[in-house]
Amino acid sequence: MYNYIQKKSVMIVLLLASMFFSQAGVLASTNSEPMEQLQQSVNNILRILQSEELRVPGKQEERKQLVIEVVEKMFDFRQMARSSMGQHWNTITEEEQDKFVGLFKNLVEERYIGKIDSYNNQQVVYKKQLVKDGKALIYTDIVDKDLEIPIVYRLQEDNGKWLINDLKIENVSLIVNYRRDFDSIIRKEQFEGLVEKITKQLEKSETSN
Amino acid sequence: MLHITLEPISEMHLAYLNKRKCLIRSIGLILFLLLITETVSTAATEPDAAAETARASGEAVQEESAAEDDAWGEDGWEEDWEAPVVLADPLEPINRFFFHFNDRLYYWVLKPVATVYAGFIPEELQIGFRNFFDNLRTPAKAVSSLLQGNVRDSLHEVARFSLNSTAGIIGFGDFAKDVLDLRSSYEDLGQTFAHYGAGGGFYINWPFLGPSNFRDSLGLLGDSYLHPLFFLDAEWGVIIGAWSLDKVNYTALTLGDYELFTKTALDPYAAVKDAYLQYRKGLIENK
Numbered sequence: 001m002y003n004y005i006q007k008k009s010v011m012i013v014l015l016l017a018s019m020f021f022s023q024a025g026v027l028a029s030t031n032s033e034p035m036e037q038l039q040q041s042v043n044n045i046l047r048i049l050q051s052e053e054l055r056v057p058g059k060q061e062e063r064k065q066l067v068i069e070v071v072e073k074m075f076d077f078r079q080m081a082r083s084s085m086g087q088h089w090n091t092i093t094e095e096e097q098d099k100f101v102g103l104f105k106n107l108v109e110e111r112y113i114g115k116i117d118s119y120n121n122q123q124v125v126y127k128k129q130l131v132k133d134g135k136a137l138i139y140t141d142i143v144d145k146d147l148e149i150p151i152v153y154r155l156q157e158d159n160g161k162w163l164i165n166d167l168k169i170e171n172v173s174l175i176v177n178y179r180r181d182f183d184s185i186i187r188k189e190q191f192e193g194l195v196e197k198i199t200k201q202l203e204k205s206e207t208s209n
Numbered sequence: 210m211l212h213i214t215l216e217p218i219s220e221m222h223l224a225y226l227n228k229r230k231c232l233i234r235s236i237g238l239i240l241f242l243l244l245i246t247e248t249v250s251t252a253a254t255e256p257d258a259a260a261e262t263a264r265a266s267g268e269a270v271q272e273e274s275a276a277e278d279d280a281w282g283e284d285g286w287e288e289d290w291e292a293p294v295v296l297a298d299p300l301e302p303i304n305r306f307f308f309h310f311n312d313r314l315y316y317w318v319l320k321p322v323a324t325v326y327a328g329f330i331p332e333e334l335q336i337g338f339r340n341f342f343d344n345l346r347t348p349a350k351a352v353s354s355l356l357q358g359n360v361r362d363s364l365h366e367v368a369r370f371s372l373n374s375t376a377g378i379i380g381f382g383d384f385a386k387d388v389l390d391l392r393s394s395y396e397d398l399g400q401t402f403a404h405y406g407a408g409g410g411f412y413i414n415w416p417f418l419g420p421s422n423f424r425d426s427l428g429l430l431g432d433s434y435l436h437p438l439f440f441l442d443a444e445w446g447v448i449i450g451a452w453s454l455d456k457v458n459y460t461a462l463t464l465g466d467y468e469l470f471t472k473t474a475l476d477p478y479a480a481v482k483d484a485y486l487q488y489r490k491g492l493i494e495n496k
Contacts, residue, residue: 107473108473110472110473111469111470111473114469114473115465115466115469118465145332145335145336145462146336146383154290166290168290168487168491170488170491171487171488171490171491171492171496172483172484172487172488172491173290173291173487175291176291176483176487177480177483177484177487178480180479180480180482180483181474181475181476181479181480181483182475183479184475184476184479185475185476194475197475198475201472201473201475204472205472205473
């Protein structure tokens, strides 16, 4: 309870601060608080996870789809896929790029949504946000089993909407990690090998679920 | 009416009382030192009255402005986000062999054992065990903080160790964090070497121990001498038993994480190696 009040008061301070700054003309628009947007999306996901109706065994797939729906609006998957390919991105055709974005999206969803079935009322603490030139970093903690796991989101503004283009869990960046991983495959087996591997991997996790 | 009977105090009892007195005194001393360092350091970080009022309106606000200064440094934050971490891997064939070995070990031994363990031991107790093993690593953390010239963090670790070993019931509870908000700084000798400019050397994937590098392996060896089990001269059987329990307990608490990560990686070896590098880099830079 105390924590909640504290968080609330921090939010109010942040809100007041943002109002002050927007008046001073430092921030261009008032409705573009990235942390607020992230919080809303995360709350939507938590609402799905906490819903008693969706917790029954038969509704697992529906639950996952609902979460994916929210997630897809939060992330800029095209930008992420591009950045995870590094210099290899420009060596493939536009068609291949489109195909890769889809595969990449599924892979990331598998890694980060795969754990939702074990969701057990973990708390999210929003620590701070840094905003500059349409880019933002949001620092959060997930409290899981009495342990605080730091997660930092990197976002970019796109027509008033803040989209995540990378996140760091305990300092490990999703994009950097996949870039090394993909690079290790592309070097040996080219882009075709990479596509084949991702497809196989996704099929495997599909059957194991 | 109160009856006070004076019994001859046995020598053992006297020794016990003395020990207790000693313990209470040392805890008192630590709390006192802590108070002094807290006061000195907060006084040092707050040069003006404006900061004072900011602090009064909520600690988080102050924290924000302090961290903001770091993040908005001249170097820029975008470049810093993906700062390259490169580490030579001349032992790759051997490393890959032991990666595979550890992977099999996980699926064939560790996971089944941890699954059964998790079925019997309630989660609260698992967290207790994790705290207990973490507490045993505190002396090494305190020394590393001190070696990096961070007296305050070092004292925090000393306080954490003495408080959690006593009030935290031999380390099962994290009294220091829950009551006094004293958090661990998670330092180790490998980070200390890095602090003084040592590079990682090359990547090593140890059997049983997992990912490491040359520098951190040396650090691990040094840290082990500061582990209570070592300086209490425990038998090898006890050490291996404790290590196994620590490992099983940790696996029980994170069941599923390893599978999820390696199954969504295309070259799990490369992905784990990179995750280790990024993770260590974050720890070294105290992010």
